[in-house]
Amino acid sequence: MIHAGIGETQLNNFLSSLNVHCIDAKTLKIRENEAGSVLENQAIMSQQRHLQMEILNSTTEDQTESRSGICISTDTCWQKKGSGRSYNSLSGVSTLIGKTTGKVVNHKVRISNCRICERAKGRGILPRQHKCRKNWSGSAKGMEPDMVVEMLKELDEEGVNISEVVGDDDSTGFDRAKRLMPNSKMEKISDRNHIKHSIISKLHELKPKHKELTGMVCDAIVKNFTYVVNQNVNNPSGIEDGLRASIKHIFGEHENCKESWCGYLKDKDSYIHSNLPRGKDLSSSQLRCDLEKLFIQKMVPQSKKLSNLGSSQANESFNNLIALKAPKTKHFSTSSSLNYRVSSAVLQKNEGYNYISELNTSIGLSPGNETLSRGNKLNKKREGNKNRFKSKQGKKQRKFLKKKRLQKTTVAEVKEGRTYHSSIGLEDFATIDIEEIPAIPQAETFTNIDDAPIVCFDLETTGLSRYSDITQIAACSKDSSFSRYIFPDQQISREASEITKITVVGQKMYHNGNAVDYKHKHEGMTDFLTYLSNFTDKPVLVGHNIKRFDCHVLFNTLKSMNMYSELCERTIAFLDSLNLFKLVSPGLSSYSQSFLVDKLLGQQYEAHNAVYDTKLLLNLVTEKGNVSQYITELAFSPSYPQLYQMQLANLKTFEKLVQSKCLSKAMALKTARSNLRFQHFELAVQRNDMAGLKALMTEKSSTGVVRVTSNKKIIQRVYEYLISLK
DSSP states (O other): OTTTTHHHHHHHHHHTTTOOOOOHHHHHHHHHHHHHHHHHHHHHHHHHHHHHHHHHHHHOOOOOOGGOOOOEEEEEEEEEEESSSOOOOSSSEEEEEEEEEEEEEEEEEOOOOHHHHHHHHHTTSSSOSOOOOOOOOOOOOTTTHHHHHHHHHHHHHHHHEEEEEEEEESOSSHHHHHHHOOTTEEEEEEEEHHHHHHHHHHHHHHGGGOOOHHHHHHHHHHHHHHHHHHHHHHHHHHHHHHHHHHHHTTTOTTTOOOOTTTTHHHOTTTTOSSGGGGGGOOOOOOHHHHHHHIIIIIIIHHHHHHTTTTTOOHHHHHHHHHHSSSSSSSSSTTHHHHHHHHHHHHHHHHHHHTTTHHHHHHHHOOOOHHHHHHHHHHHHHHHHHHHHHHSHHHHHHHHHHHHHHHHHHHHHHHHHHHHTTTGGGGGGGGSSSSOOOOOOOOOOOOSSSGGGGGEEEEEEESSSTTTTOEEEEEEEEEOEEEEEEEESSOOOHHHHHHHOOEEEEEEEEEETTTEOOOOHHHHHHHHHHHHHHSSSSSSSSEEESSSIHHHHHHHHHTTEEEEEEHHHOOOSSSEEEHHHHHHHHHHSSSSOOHHHHHIIIIIOOOOOOOOOOHHHHHHHHHHHHHHHHHHHHOOOOHHHHHHHHHHHHHTTTTTHHTTTTOOOOOHHHHHHHHOOOOOHHHHHHHHHHHHHHHHHHHHHHHSSSSSOOOOOHHHHHHHHHHHTTO
């Protein structure tokens, strides 16, 4: 229960769901106290053992007399997260972890309340005899320095020399300990991550004052600061010079830069900043003044400290382990349970997962075969993860995954607009940016398409326009056929009439001079949809050159009557036999249906008629088409004509961008096909400046294809064009 991080309620809920008898809370508490006292003793012994190992490892390293001793890191966690304004946790845990062993060498717990004492006080009686864990009466903020002082004093009293204490700069614990231990030569080392986060916080505080201080600029400044610190370890003068030069660098002054990191000194003519908006220098004098106050007036005097930073990452990791044993959503802070759980975390950190079997042995229980097996498995996994994380490849992988996560988050936020903000519901709805940028269209996959029936169809029309009226529609499959003449609203062109032999005189239709029965458009198309619905499985509609013509005519006709969705419901896909035979029979001089019939079937192609065309096409496809091999590759969705019209509408919005040569015609078409319009570029810049545009244009589909382009120069050109419109 302690090891798993659950309490009596969670345990009994689990048992009851398995239909196993629940355990009384008092019985559980008795067992918890029995195991907990052993856990605490074993944790103390483990800390002492690893402290001796830390001392031994430290003495084997080359150390000067003035710098002898162990190096430890410290950090504190509370069982309730502080809001930034109110810190009122009832308990806190602080740890010391050795640098060379990475193990806990000391820990302290502060508890400001006892459940038993409080209940007795509420009833006006004396509390029953118990092991009261309350040991703190001050504020939650005061817990950390008090615990740090006590731990450092304990080590000093044991005769342990401490050379360095790594920790954040959020408490006065080290200063208080130094005052109480005047003979100690220990030095305070600041934590690298806390320094970086402090810089980020201060930059975000400046953002409302400076329009030029965008998220992209903040990232660039932090990156420069991190580079200066990492490249000047134990070199305070290098830190000072680097901080001064980095501020001047982003404002276009490069006299103090070094060629090893400044691209301007390498190529003055074509240099642009890779991390600043539009690649241009910053220009705000007020922003420069505030940055100089932050980095030159405040950070330069701390150059000695910045040149020798440490890491308390091991403590942060241990704090997460405590949060698993004693979740912050549960209340373990007013009893002995918290101490037991912290001791459990110490043992798991120091000894591995087999500490449970050792605990069982100590209290007279079997070590447990399954317990040992599980412990060995988890220890092996932990060791493997540790080695992988330390390797160069592991670090590269973590950076890659982090970059991927950040990019994914940035893309999502840019596409979504404002979704969550304090009191956003109280703002004027008309001013809230809630327009969503469409996602990348996913390539449609067809299930069971190999077994779908083949239905060949053909249209005769009033002309060659995609908005022509249908004068005849015919279809046939292996077992059935369909044909309807449809009375057109448009006049049949002379060229079309000569080819199809269909004419209209008054209210009569003729084919080859013979009057034919016809239906009006709505009735004729309803008959066609009814014919398709008679198939047990949804058919594949096959036609010749339909991707360029017939599909669009059919779409426009059905759309005018709000019936196209019914076609999509009754068919699984389209297949263009023109594209099919280009793969089946490459190298032919022509791919017209008449040529293919003559060449592949050896039949004479007669007069143009939809019924005759569909029957010939069915023979051609079934006998020579090898459909089963290519259908998955060539099939396209019934919604294709609708998507095509959307792409054309999108493409028109990029006309000026193409004319200005920011995008090529091919790239504009690719952008339109990804369901983007010009105004979506504008929204991306409005929401996150150049970083937003870059995230949108470099977004990858599920197959790993970039949405528009990852070319920096093209993205830069588009960005500059958008900025010029403001």
